[in-house]
Amino acid sequence: MTASFNHPQQPDVSFDGGDLDCGNGLLLLIRRHIDPLERGGLLEIRSTEISVDEDLPAWCRMTGNELVSFIKEGRQRSFLVCKGQLAERRAAPAQPPQQRGGIELVAVKPLTVYPAPATAPAIRPLSVMGIGSWPRPRWMLQAVHEHMEGRLDDAAFHATADDAVSLAINAQLRAGADVVSDGEQRRDSYSSFVASRLDNCQLIPLTDLLPLVDDPEEFERELRALDVPAGDVRHPAVFGPLGRSRGIAVHEVDYARALTKAPVKVALPGPYLLTRTMWMECISDRAYDNREDLARDIVRVLREEIACLLASGAALVQLDEPVLSEVVFSGPANQRSFMCGALGAKGDTPTELAFARDLVNAVTQGFPRERIALHMCRGNWTADESKALSGNYQPLVDTLGQMRVGTLFLELATPRAGEMEILRSLPDDIRIGVGACNQKHAHVESVDHVVAHAEHAIQLFGAQRVLLTPDCGFATFADNPLNSSATAEAKLAVLAQAARILRERHGI
Structure with missing residues (x-):
């Protein structure tokens, strides 16, 4: 990572999106890093893509997150985004921000041998059942x-x-x-x-x-x-x-x-x-x-x-x-x-x-x-x-x-x-x-x-x-x-x- 930017607040997590734009994977990386943060958590996003200057503030407005500050030095840009609103932020953490790169892929391990079906109770004619989902408390x-x-x-x-x-x-x-x-x-x-x-x-x-x-x-x-x-x-x-x-x-x-x-x-x-x-x-x-x-x-x-x-x-x-x-x-x-x-x-x-x-x-x-x-x-x-x-x-x-x-x-x-x-x-x-x-209807059929x-x-x-x-x-x-x-x-x-x-x- 390059030298840190002088944002008014210390980020909790920082990552570099390189030249990705918002329509080509950057939002996926942002979501990957911001979701685990608590409300009020701060994420620093670094980018060299010029279109992010307009697209990221628009994304913040759409998603209800706050763009706290934006710094540009040459081609390098740094955005400090708060998950939710800055007013929700708790005391700043004592540890330095965790810096991450791109998304880590998981190795795919196909199942080579299928288990045999177990016996199950038979479903008789005219059985009654739901389709699947039920209202959650x-x-x-x-x-x-x-x-x-x-x-x-x-x-x-x-x-x-x-x-x-x-x-x-x-x-x-x-x-x-x-x-x-x-x-x-x-x-x-x-x-x-x-x-x-x-x-x-x-x-x-x-x-x-x-x-x-x-x-x-x-x-x-x-x-x-x-x-x-x-x-x-x-x-x-x-x-x-x-x-x-x-x-x-x-x-x-x-x-x-x-x-x-x-x-x-x-x-x-x-x-x-x-x-x-x-x-x-x-x-x-x-x-x-x-x-x-x-x-x-x-x-x-x-x-x-x-x-x-x-x-x-x-x-x-x-x-x-x-x-x-x-x-x-x-x-x-x-x-x-x-x-x-x-x-x-x-x-x-x-x-x-x-x-x-x-x-x-x-x-x-x-x-x-x-x-x-x-x-x-x-x-x-x-x-x-x-x-x-x-x-x-x-x-x-x-x-x-x-x-x-x-x-x-x-x-x-x-x-x-x-x-x-x-x-x-x-x-x-x-x-x-x-x-x-x-x-869909609240009315219960007869x-x-x-x-x-x-x-x-x-x-x-x-x-x-x-x-x-x-x-x-x-x-x-x-x-x-x-x-x-x-x-x-x-x-x-x-x-x-x-x-x-x-x-x-x-x-x-």
């Missing part, structure tokens, strides 16, 4: 944020999460659910959490992506439309070869199974969703030539994880692929969309659907189909139905039918999903998880309404193929639950009452 949300920011260690975080998982599972069992999940209590969202578990991947706030998109003004408008502050929504960024040196969700299944003998399901973001989410030309192209290269590693880590989940006794592993609806129901090819965080540009619809099908089939190849499922919906970040995508399953039904999964969990309670009859062409050996209540809806599905698919679920999770994004835990429990209880009536009616 306020104290759990606080723990999620403190853990992501480095202010809560792993042991304390998981002790807190264990309590939240116990509450979520007990609520599902009280409601009469046949299959339970841990409610995704440890996750910041249904998909981006993988960045905190995978090697050479990191979570960054959506606001950090502004310099990376083709149309920043349009992206800003999309961010303002969110029901939760964009700075609280984080996005996975890949800065090196993906690796899985620890489990993604195995620990979730292990703890859930310790609490109940009921079948346990677990959801993972699907390979197409992760590829669309993680492929950002200005960051991920440092490790991969194209998104197909990235996809191969995504397939590998998901296969490793599924093998370990099945070996841990997961009764059902669900791949979440909601972005499939973005492919067919949103704008033209090469248009970016916030839908499910899939910011990467896409190709034409047939190409994307074939790519998604092939990725899913590559992930599921060789695993027992009856224990693999796929879920899709039309967007679950807002309770406002008008902001979510709309369209029937006609453009998707062939692709869904070609995927090597045993169950499809489909949004079918909302009118936005169209007619259920379109799904009759699906193969007879695929179970249909029928969305029978709307997780038992008669659910029975009639489910009976319609039974007449189309047969009682042996039908499962009953909400349309989607109750809290897909941790900070933005669509309903309270009490309402979620009440909705599951109605599904369970309807299932009892239908089992008696159909002799199951």
